[in-house]
Amino acid sequence: MSTLTNHSPAVAEPLSWSVETLLARPGHERPLFNQRITIRNGKFTPLSTIADPSSEAGKIALPAFANAHDHGRGVPTLSVGIPDAPLEIWLSRLGIEPRMRAYLNAACAFARMAEAGIGSVVHCHNTQNGRALLEEARGVAAAAHAVGIRVAFAVPFAGENPLVYGADTKLAEYFPQPDLYPQFSTTRYRRTMEEGLAITEALAELESDTFTIQFGPVGPQWVDRKTLETLSARSAETGRRVHMHFLETKLQRDWADAHFHEGIIHYLDRIGLLSPRLTLAHGCWLRDEELQILAERGVIVSCNVSSNFRLSSGFPPITGLLRHGVRFGIGLDGMSLEDDEDILRETRLLRGITQSLCPGAEAGIISSDNQERLLTQYFDALFRGGREAITGSDGGGIIREGAPADFVIARTNRIMRNRIPDAALPELILTRLTRQDIETLVVGGKTVVHNGRCTGVSLPDLENELDTLIQKALSQVTDLTPVINREWEDGIRRYYQSDAHCQNTVPSS
Structure with a gap:
């Protein structure tokens, strides 16, 4: 009698987030309320309802x-x-x-x-x-x-x-x-x-x-x-x-x-x-x-x-x-x-x-x-x-x-x-929501952004490093440093204004 061994990879522990409002397919389906999002192995599992939504007030998932x-x-x-x-x-x-x-x-x-x-x-x-x-x-x-x-x-x-x-x-x-x-x-x-x-x-x-x-x-x-x-x-x-x-x-x-x-x-x-x-x-x-x-x-x-x-x-x-x-x-x-x-x-x-x-x-x-x-x-x-x-x-x-x-x-x-009807929520999202309101981003089950960062x-460190490099480069101006050349741009304008770009010198098919 042979023994079967399960060689399938271990199943990751599920991760979950709770929100007051969820738009699963915005524009197609009505909002869901007091929902728990659960993820296993980078995929959504079935949604479930949370019993106490008070701590998640104001959170919306999209x-x-x-x-x-x-x-x-x-x-x-x-x-x-x-x-x-x-x-x-x-x-x-x-x-x-x-x-x-x-x-x-x-x-x-x-x-x-x-x-x-x-x-x-x-x-x-x-x-x-x-x-x-x-x-x-x-x-x-x-x-x-x-x-x-x-x-x-x-x-x-x-x-x-x-x-x-x-x-x-x-x-x-x-x-x-x-x-x-x-x-x-x-x-x-x-x-x-x-x-x-x-x-x-x-x-x-x-x-x-x-x-x-x-x-x-x-x-x-x-x-x-x-x-x-x-x-x-x-x-x-x-x-x-x-x-x-x-x-x-x-x-x-x-x-x-x-x-x-x-x-x-x-x-x-x-x-x-x-x-x-x-x-x-x-x-x-x-x-x-x-x-x-x-x-x-x-x-x-x-x-x-x-x-x-x-x-x-x-x-x-x-x-x-x-x-x-x-x-x-x-x-x-x-x-x-x-x-x-x-x-x-x-x-x-x-x-x-x-x-x-x-x-x-x-x-x-x-x-x-x-x-x-x-x-x-x-x-x-x-x-x-x-x-x-x-x-x-x-x-x-x-x-x-x-x-x-x-x-x-x-x-x-x-x-x-102001309080709005639930049916108007998708319209509100597209009219008012901006990047400053984003709290969390999850990609493939991995939290990429938490508390907006x-x-x-x-x-900030990346931006500071880039800014330092750019300021150093801009301060090291020499005679060989490329600059915006207005005469060069005027020549390009003359070229296009004459329709020279429409002169076909190669086969068309």
Whole structure:
């Protein structure tokens, strides 16, 4: 007679939190009251009712927020002397940014997000040293692990059109004395597609509950077609997600129309890139018929309204997204309106734009059904749509038995200035709640924020260290220190004003 031995891993002891109010699926289900949330092995177990709710008065539980598109800037660009400007000018200013350790920069950004209730984020990495991408990515992975939020690292693939959307030699024609500008003579490192794929494979070994890898072709105007087609095929083979900036500005729209005669959306569809695995960030200049195709293919769009305002890009195509049923999330893009990572305010801003643009708004008449539907759709974007851009369809973004245990607990004392009907609570949350009200963030059953502060790292210490490094860098100004060059920017403006970026010198299909 044989003896069976149980080799299954030991079951972790359950953890629990109690709250006065719980919104398990905001916008879809009514609030629950006097609830105990219990977690075992990183998953929710069934909810239960608490007998004495008095000690939990004012506490509300919600699914964790998802940041569908970001760049992990521990130091906002304004803090290093880079003022906001139209995107194509602003990008040329990033060269003056002092170099920072990838771990320090990312950990500061992730901790700030965590304290705002953000449990997951797509990190579109901007390399400070193109030859050190693998090393920088390892620093970001360490930061994700230390802070404890879920980070999807989009490995950048680029190399085309580094100065403008077009050839450097063409841009030089718009400068009276191009020899005076080192940008035209500097040899720039260009990572090959093969190197990018090798780095992706190396980083895949670091994947964990808090760090995953996506393909990140930076944008069609910066990536050659062979790379786009290869990444599309690799995504289909492996199931790995793809994250790409797309039609952020009118200049990018004009460039795409000139270079893709079949239409850029039809090209991406033809090569198989349009799928539920793809997230397109921005999309301000998507057309109505293109949105219909995205909806049919299950593509996710990240709306980044504050960034679009600050960089003069335009509006997210929100009414079209809603009309066609395109899945969408909400992203901060490292450019929130007040550089505070407050995704609740970002959601509120996007919702307000929608209410101004949706049918009936011009007459001052928006039906109650439309208002309720908008509320639900914005909660879905904040909790679930953005999360899918990060983790895929993992069943998260909801407080329910068996789902990943990612949730926030907020204090409602500040926002409850008057007693309101229970049915109005979701509206109140979206109208008044901000990052200052977040008390607890739990990700995968691990407490990442307690009493409003990160548990894995000290955000004040990280910010102080970064500030010291930045101030030292800014004080060491020499003749070789990059500065914002207005003459250079004027040349870029002349280039685009002449529509030089629309001169197609390569095959369109």
